[in-house]
Amino acid sequence: DTEVTQTPKHLVMGMTNKKSLKCEQHMGHRAMYWYKQKAKKPPELMFVYSYEKLSINESVPSRFSPECPNSSLLNLHLHALQPEDSALYLCASSQVDMGLSNSPLHFGNGTRLTVT
Amino acid sequence: DAKTTQPPSMDCAEGRAANLPCNHSTISGNEYVYWYRQIHSQGPQYIIHGLKNNETNEMASLIITEDRKSSTLILPHATLRDTAVYYCIPKNNAGNMLTFGGGTRLMVKP
Numbered sequence: 001d002t003e004v005t006q007t008p009k010h011l012v013m014g015m016t017n018k019k020s021l022k023c024e025q026h027m028g029h030r031a032m033y034w035y036k037q038k039a040k041k042p043p044e045l046m047f048v049y050s051y052e053k054l055s056i057n058e059s060v061p062s063r064f065s066p067e068c069p070n071s072s073l074l075n076l077h078l079h080a081l082q083p084e085d086s087a088l089y090l091c092a093s094s095q096v097d098m099g100l101s102n103s104p105l106h107f108g109n110g111t112r113l114t115v116t
Numbered sequence: 117d118a119k120t121t122q123p124p125s126m127d128c129a130e131g132r133a134a135n136l137p138c139n140h141s142t143i144s145g146n147e148y149v150y151w152y153r154q155i156h157s158q159g160p161q162y163i164i165h166g167l168k169n170n171e172t173n174e175m176a177s178l179i180i181t182e183d184r185k186s187s188t189l190i191l192p193h194a195t196l197r198d199t200a201v202y203y204c205i206p207k208n209n210a211g212n213m214l215t216f217g218g219g220t221r222l223m224v225k226p
Contacts, residue, residue: 042218090159102165105152105162107160
């Protein structure tokens with residue numbers, strides 16, 4: 001079991017759909033992260049939020065829109081995705097932004113997204 | 117952050133020690149070495165990290181060479197549930213990113 005909860009576990013969407021991925025943690029962590037993982041590849045960083053503010057966007061296309069409503073929640077809004085965006089989307093959190101400390105990341109088990 | 121070299125795959129017999137090497141010859145003085153693993157269909161799991169001293173916790177031991185150019189993660193008594201991809205990741209406090217390399221796919225066999 002993981003202390004970072006992601007929903008849904010699986011999602012199938014068409015290229016014209018709008019959907020959202022959700023991530024929740026109740027460990028009091030103030031930094032949250034989105035990673036994308038293609039099959040048989042390592043995870044790649046997409047976004048970092050620190051104290052509910054976006055601190056890093058790794059040149060992610062605008063069809064991915066992150067949102068951090070509060071320190072426990074992180075959303076990823078999806079719109080007009082392409083089939084090549086199919087991947088496992090991982091959320092993580094840490095006590096503080098890893099750039100400021102050595103606190104490790106805690107990952108959820110991800111949402112497996114398929115774009116048709 | 118430093119680049120890493122890990123063997124793409126390794127086998128280990130159940131009950132034996134698994135020794136996973138990582139080369140990070142370009143590591144800088146303020147970079148810690150983190151180890152994570154990813155079991156199939158799960159998110160990455162933090163194992164251990166260290167700077168220059170050897171470290172041990174309930175999951176594993178981390179041995180870092182004196183010159184800090186390489187490290188070894190040791191699972192003292194591997195079980196079938198330790199089958200996973202193991203990632204060695206140098207990181208310093210100045211960077212926000214945890215950058216995953218290729219990792220080592222460890223297969224623990226009965």
